[in-house]
Amino acid sequence: MLNRDDFLGARRRIADVLDPTTPQYSRTFSNYTGHEVWVKPENLQRTGAFKVRGAYNKLSRLCAGGARPGIVTASSGNHAAAVAWAAQPFGIRARVVMPEDAVQSKLDAVATYGAEIILHGKYADERKSHAREIAEADDCVYIDSTDDEDVIEGQGTCAMEILEELPDVEVIVAPVGGGGLMAGVSRAVTVAAPDVKTVAVEPTGSSSMYQSVRAGAPVEVDVQTIADGLRTRKPGELPFSYVSQCVDEYYQVSEACIVDSTLLMLQRMKLLVEPSGAVAMAGVLDGAISGSGRKVAVIATGGNIDLDDLSSLIAGGLQYEWGDSMRPE
Amino acid sequence: MLNRDDFLGARRRIADVLDPTTPQYSRTFSNYTGHEVWVKPENLQRTGAFKVRGAYNKLSRLCAGGARPGIVTASSGNHAAAVAWAAQPFGIRARVVMPEDAVQSKLDAVATYGAEIILHGKYADERKSHAREIAEADDCVYIDSTDDEDVIEGQGTCAMEILEELPDVEVIVAPVGGGGLMAGVSRAVTVAAPDVKTVAVEPTGSSSMYQSVRAGAPVEVDVQTIADGLRTRKPGELPFSYVSQCVDEYYQVSEACIVDSTLLMLQRMKLLVEPSGAVAMAGVLDGAISGSGRKVAVIATGGNIDLDDLSSLIAGGLQYEWGDSMRPE
Numbered sequence: 001m002l003n004r005d006d007f008l009g010a011r012r013r014i015a016d017v018l019d020p021t022t023p024q025y026s027r028t029f030s031n032y033t034g035h036e037v038w039v040k041p042e043n044l045q046r047t048g049a050f051k052v053r054g055a056y057n058k059l060s061r062l063c064a065g066g067a068r069p070g071i072v073t074a075s076s077g078n079h080a081a082a083v084a085w086a087a088q089p090f091g092i093r094a095r096v097v098m099p100e101d102a103v104q105s106k107l108d109a110v111a112t113y114g115a116e117i118i119l120h121g122k123y124a125d126e127r128k129s130h131a132r133e134i135a136e137a138d139d140c141v142y143i144d145s146t147d148d149e150d151v152i153e154g155q156g157t158c159a160m161e162i163l164e165e166l167p168d169v170e171v172i173v174a175p176v177g178g179g180g181l182m183a184g185v186s187r188a189v190t191v192a193a194p195d196v197k198t199v200a201v202e203p204t205g206s207s208s209m210y211q212s213v214r215a216g217a218p219v220e221v222d223v224q225t226i227a228d229g230l231r232t233r234k235p236g237e238l239p240f241s242y243v244s245q246c247v248d249e250y251y252q253v254s255e256a257c258i259v260d261s262t263l264l265m266l267q268r269m270k271l272l273v274e275p276s277g278a279v280a281m282a283g284v285l286d287g288a289i290s291g292s293g294r295k296v297a298v299i300a301t302g303g304n305i306d307l308d309d310l311s312s313l314i315a316g317g318l319q320y321e322w323g324d325s326m327r328p329e
Numbered sequence: 330m331l332n333r334d335d336f337l338g339a340r341r342r343i344a345d346v347l348d349p350t351t352p353q354y355s356r357t358f359s360n361y362t363g364h365e366v367w368v369k370p371e372n373l374q375r376t377g378a379f380k381v382r383g384a385y386n387k388l389s390r391l392c393a394g395g396a397r398p399g400i401v402t403a404s405s406g407n408h409a410a411a412v413a414w415a416a417q418p419f420g421i422r423a424r425v426v427m428p429e430d431a432v433q434s435k436l437d438a439v440a441t442y443g444a445e446i447i448l449h450g451k452y453a454d455e456r457k458s459h460a461r462e463i464a465e466a467d468d469c470v471y472i473d474s475t476d477d478e479d480v481i482e483g484q485g486t487c488a489m490e491i492l493e494e495l496p497d498v499e500v501i502v503a504p505v506g507g508g509g510l511m512a513g514v515s516r517a518v519t520v521a522a523p524d525v526k527t528v529a530v531e532p533t534g535s536s537s538m539y540q541s542v543r544a545g546a547p548v549e550v551d552v553q554t555i556a557d558g559l560r561t562r563k564p565g566e567l568p569f570s571y572v573s574q575c576v577d578e579y580y581q582v583s584e585a586c587i588v589d590s591t592l593l594m595l596q597r598m599k600l601l602v603e604p605s606g607a608v609a610m611a612g613v614l615d616g617a618i619s620g621s622g623r624k625v626a627v628i629a630t631g632g633n634i635d636l637d638d639l640s641s642l643i644a645g646g647l648q649y650e651w652g653d654s655m656r657p658e
Binding site for chain 2: 022041044267269271303307310311314
């Protein structure tokens with residue numbers, strides 16, 4: 001399994017191209033929860049999501065020594081943009097299998113970075129199979145968005161940064177979709193700061209990782225959530241293995257809580273996050289962290305939401321009665 | 330006039346209570362403009378706007394040595410919240426004259442901080458006269474939002490921070506409403522880094538400072554702009570004096586450009602700014618900075634916009650054809 005030096009190596013690699021995302025303290029959310037709440041704003045990361053950490057780390061290892069393999073990946077969103085972006089400095093051919101009903105803005109982003117787009121199917125498993133077939137036929141490298149140790153190593157750099165930026169952090173909270181981020185974060189914390197707790201938050205409507213951990217092996221579940229980045233029907237073996245061994249606690253949040261968290265982070269922290277990016281905070285606001293006064297780092301994973309979709313969320317308004325301390329300040 | 334030591338003193342005072350706002354680099358806006366564009370995100374400042382710098386500096390001076398004078402101010406928005414917030418640690422009575430048609434969220438914010446609200450009139454001059462009358466009748470201190478040297482000194486700390494955070498900055502761009510921020514920023518730059526240029530941006534529909542500078546004295550103009558924080562009919566003597574002596578260049582932006590800048594900062598930088606807070610960036614995007622490759626710091630002054638109003642802006646969409654480099658990245 002990955003060790004501390006692996007994550008430190010990944011940190012050095014990504015430091016060449018990625019800007020730091022400085023944790024931001026939220027007095028509002030701290031007052032409301034009784035903890036000291038910091039946000040790691042990966043929505044401010046290049047391409048608007050943490051995914052570039054894993055993608056760039058992967059390609060950096062693949063292209064070491066001047067190799068220039070063609071690559072193929074499959075994604076509906078942030079991983080697609082991340083791979084396309086990361087491929088640019090290496091001058092390699094990148095192809096991305098995206099769903100036939102992909103959002104225009106995501107297609108635009110991938111095209112802007114110069115990757116070739118192949119439209120195929122609607123579900124992740126269809127896309128991935130197709131991408132693997134292309135890779136095999138063309139002697140290219142298939143890059144999975146989560147079931148890949150180099151990708152997991154890259155995502156772990158997010159936790160390594162938090163441990164440096166907030167040296168006395170006690171809890172790190174992240175969302176789980178495919179589990180690549182959670183695998184990297186929980187493993188990095190286990191090997192670099194074993195006293196720090198990790199909490200994994202999933203939508204109640206898409207909790208394949210929690211169900212798998214309970215079952216002792218990856219299981220398939222139905223998924224139904226607004227958090228489009230977390231719609232994973234069945235986790236991969238590798239992220240499952242890491243998460244089940246390294247994560248301390250699990251928590252599930254409702255759809256209403258995810259929407260409210262998205263709106264509250266916008267209104268109170270002035271940060272635009274996509275629903276998937278608000279899931280970890282939704283857990284914290286809903287009471288995932290026991291006790292009081294703990295120093296908590298919450299990973300806001302991405303900010304790629306169409307403004308029209310944001311308008312729809314605003315029109316729906318807040319769903320909960322949040323109490324006085326959540327009033328405008 | 331204020332000198333370097335004055336601004337350094339203000340910096341020390343506000344450092345007790347205010348969080349740093351770390352400048353954020355925008356690759357999108359840099360590519361688009363041909364400059365190196367950084368945003369000083371004062372929307373992430375306490376109370377959601379830079380105004381707390383001046384308000385806290387003022388009250389800190391007033392209450393030096395344990396004095397506890399009652400205070401009265403007048404404002405429709407961010408200055409009201411800033412004074413109410415800053416008064417709390419000093420335990421002094423704070424009253425704020427706000428317009429009869431004040432936005433509910435602004436009233437809520439001021440009330441949350443424990444200030445007393447007095448509703449009076451609709452225009453700034455009516456509010457200010459009423460606040461001055463109260464101060465005189467009750468032997469309290471009236472605090473003007475811009476026409477006050479301690480407030481200007483506090484606002485100047487924003488520039489002092491930029492000079493430290495971006496040591497090789499070449500241009501600092503800020504919006505002008507009443508001129509308190511622009512006075513502090515331009516004076517701080519003049520005394521601390523005279524080679525750095527300052528650019529003042531106003532809405533075309535509310536350009537009282539530029540008209541006054543042209544006329545050689547404060548003049549009154551009609552104001553009509555979506556940038557509600559910049560609706561000043563006539564600048565005060567003190568900010569006029571500073572601005573006219575210290576600002577290097579002036580620029581005006583259209584309403585469409587302000588709205589687009591608000592939406593683009595949200596979509597591309599993932600930052601929620603209010604229209605007034607997007608005015609400086611609107612100037613930069615519209616071509617205010619000549620030449621190319623200059624390192625530019627743009628002050629995003631605040632982020633207090635009701636989400637419903639934001640939805641209306643989104644529904645209107647972008648007004649300009651911004652070209653390929655402004656497409657999603």
